[in-house]
Amino acid sequence: MSLTKPLNRSSPPHLLQRQGSDPTTARLRASESPTRRRGSGSSTGSASGQGPPEEDGIRLNPSLIRVALSSLLAIDLWLSKQLGVCACEDSSWGSVRPLMKLLEISGHGIPWLAGTAYCLYKSDSAAGQEVMLNLFMGLLLDLILVGIVKAVVRRRRPAHNRMDMFATFSVDRYSFPSGHATRAAMCGRFLLAHLVLAAPLRVLVLLWVGLVGLSRVMLGRHNVTDVMFGFWMGYCQYNLVEMLWLSPQTLQGLLGQSVCCFKYI
Numbered sequence: 001m002s003l004t005k006p007l008n009r010s011s012p013p014h015l016l017q018r019q020g021s022d023p024t025t026a027r028l029r030a031s032e033s034p035t036r037r038r039g040s041g042s043s044t045g046s047a048s049g050q051g052p053p054e055e056d057g058i059r060l061n062p063s064l065i066r067v068a069l070s071s072l073l074a075i076d077l078w079l080s081k082q083l084g085v086c087a088c089e090d091s092s093w094g095s096v097r098p099l100m101k102l103l104e105i106s107g108h109g110i111p112w113l114a115g116t117a118y119c120l121y122k123s124d125s126a127a128g129q130e131v132m133l134n135l136f137m138g139l140l141l142d143l144i145l146v147g148i149v150k151a152v153v154r155r156r157r158p159a160h161n162r163m164d165m166f167a168t169f170s171v172d173r174y175s176f177p178s179g180h181a182t183r184a185a186m187c188g189r190f191l192l193a194h195l196v197l198a199a200p201l202r203v204l205v206l207l208w209v210g211l212v213g214l215s216r217v218m219l220g221r222h223n224v225t226d227v228m229f230g231f232w233m234g235y236c237q238y239n240l241v242e243m244l245w246l247s248p249q250t251l252q253g254l255l256g257q258s259v260c261c262f263k264y265i
C-alpha cells in the first residue's frame, strides 16, 4: 500500500480532523521531518490544504509545556526530599536542626519588624529614621504580597515537614513562595544598599541570605522552587520599595496629617 495514498477516502472530513488531533498521531507527525511532511501529499495533513503546517506546532506546544512543567515539578519534589535532611530529629542530619531553626528565627517576620521598629524609635538622625521607616514599610509590604501569592497558589508544604514553626498566619500552611526567602532577599538588598558598607560584612549578609534559603529546604519547610521563587520575589520587592520610597518631605506630611487627626479627635 502506498504511504502517500489516503487510508480511507470515504471518511468524513471531521473524522479525519479528529484523527489528526489524536495525541499519538500528533506525536508521530511531529517526529517526521518537515521535508517528509511537506512532500507526503497526505490527505490528513497540511499538504492537502486543510490546515497550515504551523497548526501542528500550535497543537503540540501546550503538551510540551505540560511535560516540561511536570518534569520540573518531579525534579523539584525529588530534590527537596533529598535535601530535607533536618526535617525531624531522627533525620540523617537531625543534629543540625537546632542551627537551622536558629536561621529560621533570624529570617522570621517578628524579629525583623520588632528590630526595625526599635531602631526607628532609637534613631536620632532624620536620615536614620527615613531608612528605618522605609525598611519597616518594606517588611509590611512583603508580608502582604507573600500572603496574597500563598493564598492564590495554595501549594501545600512538603509531606516530610513538621509544622512546628512559631507565630504563623493561616496562609503559612502553604509553601509557595517561601516568606523567609522573600524577606531575606529583600532585607539583604536593603542592608547592602543602605546600611552595610564594609566588605566582610557584605559577604556575611549574602551568606546569611543563602543560608536562610537553604535552611528552609533542609528543615523540610519548602520545596526548592518555593525558595528560588521567593528569592526572585524578594529581589523584585526591593525594587518596589525603592520606587515607593518615602522621602523626608512625605514623612513630614504624613506625620503632620496624623498630628492633625489626633488634635481633631
Ligand SMILES: CC(C)=CCC/C(C)=C/CC/C(C)=C/COP(=O)(O)O
Residues within 6 Å of the ligand: 108, 109, 110, 113, 143, 165, 166, 167, 168, 169, 172, 174, 175, 177, 178, 179, 180, 181, 216, 221
Ligand atoms: C506585626 C505583625 C503582623 C507580625 C506578623 C509577623 C509574622 C507572624 C510573620 C510570619 C512569618 C512566617 C512564619 C512566615 C512563613 O515563612 P515561610 O518561609 O515558611 O513561608
